[in-house]
Structures are given as structure tokens and as C-alpha cells.
Amino acid sequence: KAGVTQTPRYLIKTRGQQVTLSCSPISGHRSVSWYQQTPGQGLQFLFEYFSETQRNKGNFPGRFSGRQFSNSRSEMNVSTLELGDSALYLCASAILRDRSETQYFGPGTRLLVL
Amino acid sequence: GNSVTQMEGPVTLSEEAFLTINCTYTATGYPSLFWYVQYPGEGLQLLLKATKADDKGSNKGFEATYRKETTSFHLEKGSVQVSDSAVYFCALKTDSSASKIIFGSGTRLSIRP
Numbered sequence: 019k020a021g022v023t024q025t026p027r028y029l030i031k032t033r034g035q036q037v038t039l040s041c042s043p044i045s046g047h048r049s050v051s052w053y054q055q056t057p058g059q060g061l062q063f064l065f066e067y068f069s070e071t072q073r074n075k076g077n078f079p080g081r082f083s084g085r086q087f088s089n090s091r092s093e094m095n096v097s098t099l100e101l102g103d104s105a106l107y108l109c110a111s112a113i114l115r116d117r118s119e120t121q122y123f124g125p126g127t128r129l130l131v132l
Numbered sequence: 133g134n135s136v137t138q139m140e141g142p143v144t145l146s147e148e149a150f151l152t153i154n155c156t157y158t159a160t161g162y163p164s165l166f167w168y169v170q171y172p173g174e175g176l177q178l179l180l181k182a183t184k185a186d187d188k189g190s191n192k193g194f195e196a197t198y199r200k201e202t203t204s205f206h207l208e209k210g211s212v213q214v215s216d217s218a219v220y221f222c223a224l225k226t227d228s229s230a231s232k233i234i235f236g237s238g239t240r241l242s243i244r245p
Contacts, residue, residue, distance in 0.1 A: 022175075049231050061221065061235040074232050108175055110233075117164045117225040118183040121233060123176040 020044065022111050022124035030130045036097040039127045043090050043111030049073075050092040051121060052084060055106040064107075067092055068115050096129075104131045134159045138222045138236035145212055146244050153207040153239050155196075155222035163224040165189075165198055165205040166233070170219045179207075179220070214243045 023042045031037050043050050051074075052064040063076040067086035084094040090111075096103055106128050110121040139154040157163065167179040167189070180189030185200035194209045205222060222236040 051231050051233070053233075060237050061233075063232045063234075066231045068231070076232070110176075112231060115231045117227050118181075119231075120166075120178050120181060121231065122178070123168075125175045 022109055022122055024107075024109050024124040024127050026127060027125065028128050028130075030132065031099050032132050033099055033101060035099050036095060037099060037129060038093055038095045039107055039109075039129075041092045041094075041109030041111075041124060043092070043109075044122055047111035047113050047122075048090055049112040049115050049119075049121075050086055050090060051110045051112075052092070052094050053108045053110065054078075055108060055126070056104075061108075064094065066115075073115065099131045101131050104129060134163070134224065134226055134234050136222050136224055136234055136236035138220075138239055141219075141238070141240040142242055143239060144242045144244065147214055148211045149243075151207070151209040151212045151216075151241070153220055153222075153241070155205045155207065155236060157203050157205065157222075157224050159203075159224055159226055161226055163226045165196070166223040166225070167194070167196055167205070167207050168221045168223060168235075170221065170238075172218070176221065212241075212243050214245055217241055217243045 049068045051066040066074040086092045106126045108126045109124045112119045112121045164183040166181045168176040169179045180191045182189040182198035188197045
């Protein structure tokens with residue numbers, strides 16, 4: 019079974035631009051979560067989608083948004099990029115929304131904002 | 133609020149040494165506890181998990197026991213290898229935020245041949 023895939027793997031943008039990242043979960047997984055990883059802040063939860071609905075949201079500004087499609091694939095969008103948005107963005111999928119469920123992570127998209 | 137505290141790194145050991153990485157947590161209710169590992173340039177991989185008190189998670193020679201009385205989930209391995217060099221994250225999930233993982237700050241482990 020294929021793992022979680024994320025595209026693109028690397029991205030360079032300039033301040034003020036917007037970016038869209040894509041995540042394809044493991045087949046059969048309906049929950050998709052997004053995390054931002056930076057050296058200073060560590061791993062921080064962005065948001066989670068389940069059955070095309072946002073179920074949970076972290077403490078990020080409204081410039082960060084996402085959506086999920088009927089095939090469970092998810093995209094996240096960051097508008098008006100800032101230098102501080104440079105990070106590794108990780109997507110994770112799970113079958114169910116349950117505290118005991120394992121979430122499987124993709125390889126991440128590394129975003130550099132210049 | 134819910135949080136995870138793990139020992140500061142980096143930790144440097146010689147091959148075949150005994151490893152302990154400490155992790156303690158604060159959570160309401162009964163969280164599930166996880167250890168994830170991140171190899172250079174890669175995403176996170178689940179190493180092991182425990183979903184209730186006194187459970188022991190184990191995988192690839194690593195073990196951790198869910199200790200509710202001490203709110204701890206320390207990671208141990210009897211004999212480390214160079215290939216274990218990575219960053220290790222302790223994490224939890226609670227019933228009230230079923231898919232949101234709360235991570236510790238990570239511990240970088242380097243093993244010398």
C-alpha cells in the first residue's frame with residue numbers, strides 16, 4: 019500500500035506570493051492533518067480535515083487555509099507569504115479520528131520564502 | 133493545557149550503549165502516547181505507541197512504558213546502532229482533540245561507531 023505522498027517536495031517563493039501544497043493520504047484514510055516544522059517552534063498543528071470538513075484548527079493566522087476533496091486528498095494554501103513561513107510542512111493521514119489511531123506522515127514539503 | 137516535555141539534546145552515545153530518552157506529559161483525561169522518529173531529510177515515522185496506562189510499546193529494539201503515576205513515557209533501547217541516529221519526538225493525543233498530535237521538542241541522537 020502506498021504511503022502518504024506530498025507534492026511538491028521543495029518550493030522557493032518570495033514574500034507576498036501565495037503557495038498551495040498537496041497531500042494524498044494512504045488509500046482508505048479519511049483524516050488528513052497538517053503540521054508546520056521549524057527549528058524554533060518545533061512541530062505545530064495547523065489543521066485537520068475529515069470527510070471534507072475542517073474538524074480542528076491550530077493557532078495560525080487566517081493566511082493559512084486548507085481543504086479536502088471527496089477522494090480525501092488535501093491541499094493547504096498560504097497567502098501573502100512571510101519569511102517566517104519558511105518551514106517543512108508535513109501531512110499526516112489516519113483511518114479514523116481517534117486518540118489511539120496511528121497517523122502516518124508524508125515526507126513533507128520544504129518551503130523557502132525569500 | 134496539554135503538553136509534552138522531553139530531554140534536551142543532542143545526545144551522543146557509542147555504538148552498543150544503553151539509551152534512555154526521558155519524556156513526561158501533562159494532559160487532561162487519558163491520552164495515547166507515541167514516539168516518532170525523524171531521519172535526516174525525511175518525514176516522521178511512528179516508532180511505537182501505548183494507548184493506556186501500563187501498556188508497553190515496542191519496536192526495533194526500542195521500548196517505552198506508559199506510566200500514569202509518574203506521567204512518563206521514557207524511550208529505551210538496550211544496544212544502539214549507528215543507524216539509530218535521528219531525532220526522536222515524544223507525543224500525545226487526547227480524546228478531546230482526536231487527530232491533533234502534541235509533540236515534544238525532539239531529541240537529536242547521534243551514535244558513534
